[in-house]
Amino acid sequence: MKPVIPIDKSEILKRYKPIYAKTHKGIQGHALIIGGSYGKIGAVTLSSRACLKTGCGLVTVFIPRCGYKIVQSAYPEVMVLTDISVKYITRIVFDFVPQAIGIGPGIGQDIETHTALHRFVKTNEIPLVIDADALNILSQNKQWMSFLPEKTILTPHQKELERLIGKWDSDAEKIEKTIAFSKQNNLVIVMKGAPTKIFDGDTIYENTTGNAALATAGTGDVLTGMITSLLAQSYEPIDAAIIGVYLHGLTADIALPETGYQAFLASDSIDHIGKAYLSLG
Numbered sequence: 579m580k581p582v583i584p585i586d587k588s589e590i591l592k593r594y595k596p597i598y599a600k601t602h603k604g605i606q607g608h609a610l611i612i613g614g615s616y617g618k619i620g621a622v623t624l625s626s627r628a629c630l631k632t633g634c635g636l637v638t639v640f641i642p643r644c645g646y647k648i649v650q651s652a653y654p655e656v657m658v659l660t661d662i663s664v665k666y667i668t669r670i671v672f673d674f675v676p677q678a679i680g681i682g683p684g685i686g687q688d689i690e691t692h693t694a695l696h697r698f699v700k701t702n703e704i705p706l707v708i709d710a711d712a713l714n715i716l717s718q719n720k721q722w723m724s725f726l727p728e729k730t731i732l733t734p735h736q737k738e739l740e741r742l743i744g745k746w747d748s749d750a751e752k753i754e755k756t757i758a759f760s761k762q763n764n765l766v767i768v769m770k771g772a773p774t775k776i777f778d779g780d781t782i783y784e785n786t787t788g789n790a791a792l793a794t795a796g797t798g799d800v801l802t803g804m805i806t807s808l809l810a811q812s813y814e815p816i817d818a819a820i821i822g823v824y825l826h827g828l829t830a831d832i833a834l835p836e837t838g839y840q841a842f843l844a845s846d847s848i849d850h851i852g853k854a855y856l857s858l859g
């Protein structure tokens with residue numbers, strides 16, 4: 579097996595592109611975050627905020643109607659498109675071309691959402707990040723994997739990974755199965771955990787930032803927004819995954835002296851994205 583590559587500052591600086599002074603929001607990329615269902619609008623709200631804070635120029639969310647006022651009141655910077663259904667997503671339609679799409683946070687598993695996801699993946703060619711319940715739906719419909727754009731980024735936590743690749747008996751078997759899954763489907767797999775590992779076929783990266791403060795609701799939704807933002811800013815999928823995971827962990831390392839482990843919230847991660855970027859120099 580190839581040696582695992584640590585994701586540290588030197589690895590990030592090889593890939594990070596500082597902002598061009600004459601850029602404008604049109605060049606910075608327009609990201610679309612699709613997710614949310616009744617009771618889980620918070621997930622997509624966090625994700626869209628993290629997406630904007632990571633530097634893309636415009637962010638639109640596609641959510642069920644029950645989330646309209648929630649997102650608009652929480653973050654006026656985020657634009658909102660709604661499904662015809664009130665409580666969950668039934669048909670994904672949008673009238674612009676985003677540079678990247680993140681799908682899944684809080685989306686739920688209603689049968690109509692399965693159908694909407696199927697229709698979406700059959701036609702979508704835009705760079706994609708898939709998380710949370712969209713991963714769970716995909717796990718139940720593995721034949722849809724062939725529709726995904728090459729190097730689509732999947733961000734499973736351990737349970738979601740198990741649903742995708744099946745159970746394992748040892749860490750070594752988990753790694754082997756994840757490599758095989760990444761190769762077979764030409765996907766980038768962000769295996770979330772402590773530490774998070776990223777698989778691009780048999781090339782494996784391991785993050786060096788982050789701490790147990792991240793063990794709190796919504797931090798994965800924040801990560802999805804951050805990676806989608808980087809993808810919308812024209813980073814290659816593997817670079818978006820690596821930089822996103824590193825900065826996300828760094829937000830918790832920087833916040834820790836202020837919040838301690840217990841009082842850290844996913845919103846604190848978003849609030850520290852600026853300092854994480856500044857630490858890159």
Ligand SMILES: NC(=O)C1=CN([C@@H]2O[C@H](COP(=O)(O)OP(=O)(O)OC[C@H]3O[C@@H](n4cnc5c(N)ncnc54)[C@H](OP(=O)(O)O)[C@@H]3O)[C@@H](O)[C@H]2O)[C@@H](O)CC1
Nearest residue numbers: 618619620621683684685686710711735736737795796799
């Ligand atoms: N504010 C909101 O709107 C929020 C909305 N959210 C949305 O909720 C939806 C469901 O997402 P979810 O991840 O909570 O449910 P699910 O996939 O069943 O996993 C839970 C089980 O998996 C396991 N497990 C998890 N992590 C693990 C690990 N590192 N290592 C090992 N095991 C791990 C653990 O299983 P156990 O160990 O208990 O067997 C746990 O019980 C999704 O759409 C999401 O976006 C959330 O983001 C929260 C904030």
Ligand SMILES: Nc1ncnc2c1ncn2[C@@H]1O[C@H](COP(=O)(O)OP(=O)(O)O)[C@@H](O)[C@H]1O
Nearest residue numbers: 735770771772789790792793795796797798799
């Ligand atoms: N003990 C830990 N150390 C480092 N990172 C952690 C730890 N626990 C959780 N995380 C990180 O927090 C995030 C949790 O994601 P996820 O389980 O999808 O949460 P949610 O669905 O609530 O948003 C992942 O990025 C994971 O790597």
Ligand SMILES: [Mg+2]
Nearest residue numbers: 710735798799
């Ligand atoms: Mg999650």
